[in-house]
Amino acid sequence: xxxxxxxxxxxxxxxxxxxxxxxxxxxxxxxxxxxxxxxxxxxxxxxxxxxxxxxxxxxxxxxxxxxxxxxxxxxxxxxxxxxxxxxxxxxxxxxxxxxxxxxxxxxxxxxxxxxxxxxxxxxxxxxxxxxxxxxxxxxxxxxxxxxxxxxxxxxxxxxxxxxxxxxxxxxxxxxxxxxxxxxxxxxxxxxxxxxxxxxxxxxxxxxxxxxxxxxxxxxxxxxxxxxxxxxxxxxxxxxxxxxxxxxxxxxxxxxxxxxxxxxxxxxxxxxxxxxxxxxxxxxxxxxxxxxxxxxxxxxxxxxxxxxxxxxxxxxxxxxxxxxxxxxx
Ligand SMILES: NC(=O)c1ccc[n+]([C@@H]2O[C@H](COP(=O)([O-])OP(=O)(O)OC[C@H]3O[C@@H](n4cnc5c(N)ncnc54)[C@H](O)[C@@H]3O)[C@@H](O)[C@H]2O)c1
Numbered sequence: 001x002x003x004x005x006x007x008x009x010x011x012x013x014x015x016x017x018x019x020x021x022x023x024x025x026x027x028x029x030x031x032x033x034x035x036x037x038x039x040x041x042x043x044x045x046x047x048x049x050x051x052x053x054x055x056x057x058x059x060x061x062x063x064x065x066x067x068x069x070x071x072x073x074x075x076x077x078x079x080x081x082x083x084x085x086x087x088x089x090x091x092x093x094x095x096x097x098x099x100x101x102x103x104x105x106x107x108x109x110x111x112x113x114x115x116x117x118x119x120x121x122x123x124x125x126x127x128x129x130x131x132x133x134x135x136x137x138x139x140x141x142x143x144x145x146x147x148x149x150x151x152x153x154x155x156x157x158x159x160x161x162x163x164x165x166x167x168x169x170x171x172x173x174x175x176x177x178x179x180x181x182x183x184x185x186x187x188x189x190x191x192x193x194x195x196x197x198x199x200x201x202x203x204x205x206x207x208x209x210x211x212x213x214x215x216x217x218x219x220x221x222x223x224x225x226x227x228x229x230x231x232x233x234x235x236x237x238x239x240x241x242x243x244x245x246x247x248x249x250x251x252x253x254x255x256x257x258x259x260x261x262x263x264x265x266x267x268x269x270x271x272x273x274x275x276x277x278x279x280x281x282x283x284x285x286x287x288x289x290x291x292x293x294x295x296x297x298x299x300x301x302x303x304x305x306x307x308x309x310x311x312x313x314x315x316x317x318x319x320x321x322x323x324x325x326x327x328x
Pocket of ligand 1: 164206295298
């Protein structure tokens with residue numbers, strides 16, 4: 001029996017590969033296209049829960065046509081920050097789909113951050129109205145930051161950005177970091193309303209909300225809304241009265257509903273994002289539609305990015321770990 005080994009990549013080694021957001025968007029779009037054609041095995045995430053509000057989820061996916069497969073084992077512990085630890089952490093595994101052998105083990109935090117923003121960008125590509133130039137962001141943390149970078153990739157005319165965060169330092173950093181880099185005007189606001197009312201796109205990326213933030217009346221005709229917190233930041237009437245409700249996973253949406261999300265009821269599904277990308281169902285059809293996207297996050301989005309990272313890194317100077325030397 002031959003020796004079996006795999007490569008190990010830390011977060012820093014992944015960052016050093018300098019993979020641009022445009023590549024992440026391309027990969028995730030390809031993944032969603034396969035999903036829309038029902039060529040991906042992506043079972044619901046099983047998880048364990050050692051504390052209230054905390055989870056560790058197993059997220060496997062296999063692309064039948066592309067021959068790509070792997071697993072994300074990701075934890076979310078909201079109180080970690082106090083301990084100087086990241087809230088989201090974990091590992092990705094990439095496997096050989098001919099033999100099942102592990103090919104790579106790598107950090108999953110950066111992959112999670114960029115693939116989530118890429119999903120928003122792909123949603124915007126198909127569901128934003130044509131003359132979109134403005135965006136309201138609530139929550140200037142990891143996702144608020146990644147999402148503006150990804151959205152600018154697909155909407156180069158984006159130039160008017162309102163932001164609100166309960167942490168004024170986070171808003172200040174957001175303006176300093178992105179105004180010049182992305183060539184957009186960023187206006188820190190004093191309220192959610194000031195940041196989002198009447199914007200072409202509204203994106204919420206907050207944490208642990210006692211009550212929703214975005215009112216139906218601020219979600220104007222033609223707007224594309226994104227709720228990254230699985231419904232919690234949007235008032236029930238905004239969710240239920242939108243013209244089209246889109247998500248990357250209806251199964252996961254229903255699962256979240258059964259566990260307390262969407263307290264005012266589930267909206268009617270217009271389409272899964274993969275179906276829109278695959279051309280099975282339309283995205284935006286009129287400049288007046290209010291479209292709300294609540295993308296939950298699918299393993300297939302992580303696995304296609306991890307597989308690409310493996311392929312880029314596999315011949316480089318990275319640590320190889322031995323799984324076994326020989327038969328026992
Ligand atoms: N759908 C997915 O696939 C996916 C993937 C990753 C993260 N998420 C979700 O995205 C959300 C944001 O994650 P993150 O990693 O950016 O978190 P983060 O902690 O880095 O940032 C959250 C930001 O929201 C701000 N905030 C909190 N409450 C607020 C309020 N009431 N009003 C305004 N701002 C407020 C915080 O100050 C912080 O700056 C979380 O709910 C997370 O679960 C979703």
